[in-house]
Amino acid sequence: MTIKVGDVFPDAVLSYVPYDPSNPDACGLPQTLNTREAFKGKKVVLFAVPGAFTPTCSEQHMPGYIQHIDELKHKGADIVACVASNDQFVMDAWGKSYKVKDDIMMLSDANGELGSALGLVNDGTAKRMGPIRLARFALIIDDLKVVYLGVEPARGVTVSGAEAVLAKL
DSSP states (O other), X not given: OOOXXXXXXXXXXXXXXXXXXXXXXXXXXXXXXXXXXXHTTSEEEEEEESOTTOHHIIIIIHHHHHHTHHHHHHTTOSEEEEEESSOHHHHHHHHHHHTXXXXXXXXXXXXXXXXXXXXXXXXXXXXXXXXXXXXXXXXEEETTEEEEEEEOSSSSOSTTSHHHHHHHO
């Protein structure tokens, strides 16, 4: 079953490498993030990409969020996070390649726990990307309640892009 507006955001454990300004080029130690604990009482913009460093994700999806990060925060987003099926080290490297620092949390759902709980995974086997890939989507979560869900119906970035999310904040 796919999550929908009005639903409670599921409890899942993701991983990430926290930004360390004292050593911005090194890869730090991975940490876990429990979505229930981290998102409770907060307004969260969470956007998902099928894979870091892939063309649509890198050329269309991520740049929009970087461009609009200040507006997203000004409109009330406490956390802006990107999640992908890649491991936490790849997500860290992708974030560093864009110099997102701690403006955008770069989260890993490498085991597909969150994507499966949301009902928003695709089988990437035919594209040689592995059996579990996140769909391309964006959520606005307000104190664990889903208030916006934009799942891309086809290739490209429309309803999951930063502009669409800004219009719903």
